[in-house]
Amino acid sequence: MLPVTIIAILLLQWSTEARFEDPEFMSHLKRVNNFRCKHPRLTSLRSRDLFEEGVSGLVIIPEMTVVHRCDEGAGCCAGSSRVCGALESSPVYLKFYVHRVFDGTQKYEIVETSNHTKCGCVEDGDNNPRRVLSGGNSSGRSCYQLSF
Known part of the structure; x- marks a missing residue:
């Protein structure tokens, strides 16, 4: 069960970083939000x-x-x-x-x-x-x- 928990934590960390720190993603998200x-x-x-x-x-x-x-x-x-x-x-x-x-x-x-x-x-x-x-x-x- 421990490996699954570690993978879930890593995926959550990657997802959060991609959503809130990646400039290209944020630019895309803002463009959609402004439309x-x-x-x-x-x-x-x-x-x-x-x-x-x-x-x-x-x-x-x-x-x-x-x-x-x-x-x-x-x-x-x-x-x-x-x-x-x-x-x-x-x-x-x-x-x-x-x-x-x-x-x-x-x-x-x-x-x-x-x-x-x-x-x-x-x-x-x-x-x-x-x-x-x-x-x-x-x-x-x-x-x-x-x-x-």
């Missing part, structure tokens, strides 16, 4: 994902669009049960050129979506309306709490 969920980020989306109707047989230009989103890529939150989500949003109207291949019609169509305007940490969960609004996948990504 808080605050500001929406520009995100590209496939244009066809914004159309409510079936998109087979449609040529949509542009194929991609750019909107502001609050999601796991916009920052991290303290605690594993909180995620970055939209606290506020505003409607945005995007004009697309749509060619329907089957009947040959071509026209401009306006699609309404939302730009997230304010991010914040919200409880993770599928039933959280703010989580649904953020449009992100549940990941539980969180900032590491510096407490020393």
